[in-house]
Amino acid sequence: MKQLALDIGLSTGPTLAGFFAGPNEAAVRHLAVWAGDAHAPTLHSPVPTYLWGESGSGKTHLLEAVRGALREQGASVGWLHAGLLEPPEFDERWGAVMFDDVHLYTAVQQHAAFNWFVNAQTLQRGVVAAGALPPADLALREDLRTRLGWGHVFHLQLLSEAERRAVLRQAADARGVLLTDEVLDYMLHRFSRDLGSLMELLDQLDGYALQTQRAVTIPLIRSMLENQ
Secondary structure, eight states: OOTTOTTTTSTTOOOSTTSOOGGGHHHHHHHHHHHOOTTOGGGOOSSOEEEEOSTTSSHHHHHHHHHHHHHHTTOEEEEEOTTOSSOOOOOTTEEEEEEOOGGGOOHHHHHHHHHHHHHHHHTTOEEEEEESSOGGGOOSOHHHHHHHHSSEEEEOOOOOHHHHHHHHHHHHHHHTOOOOHHHHHHHHHHSOSOHHHHHHHHHHHHHHHHHHTOOOOHHHHHHHHHTO
16 A cells, blocks of 8 residues: 555556655655666665655655656666565666565564675765664664665655645545545545555545446445455
């Protein structure tokens, strides 16, 4: 589940443009400049960037958005996440490496991440990483932990309820789905405050409403949950 993905369910995947920045504008602006475009490849600075924050703050969305932007420019990207138990060796064809959920890395993954990091720095390739904690608090091997923290570090904040409400309404309007204040209140107060979960709920509601030919109401939400 990717927070703030206004294009959820579309084939384009997470984008920087589709991320409601809110209090995280500085981080999004930095990544947009860093990722550049096909006409400004020199902006891919080798100085590492590290994002940290609570679950649902948008870390993975931003990493995937940057990876997508680089791929559009023809660059391949190394991606290491906590679910990849046997990471591959560093590939010199990679234009950048991405580390997601670093706070969950095993000893094997930490070894691979350090190797990737050193090779990326040697070859002047970009590094963008994300975790739940600031670098100083990560329970990782010291050589990896210090490297993750020596570049640009951004603390991602969760959106306020008003901001989550605005994003949900914007996403619903884009789909042609009418969300009344009553339905929004129900979604915001009865489900996870993680906007990624709320966006997934909206995606499911849209599909269920089309399937049943009914408007999105609280009874529809309850009916959908009962039939899952």
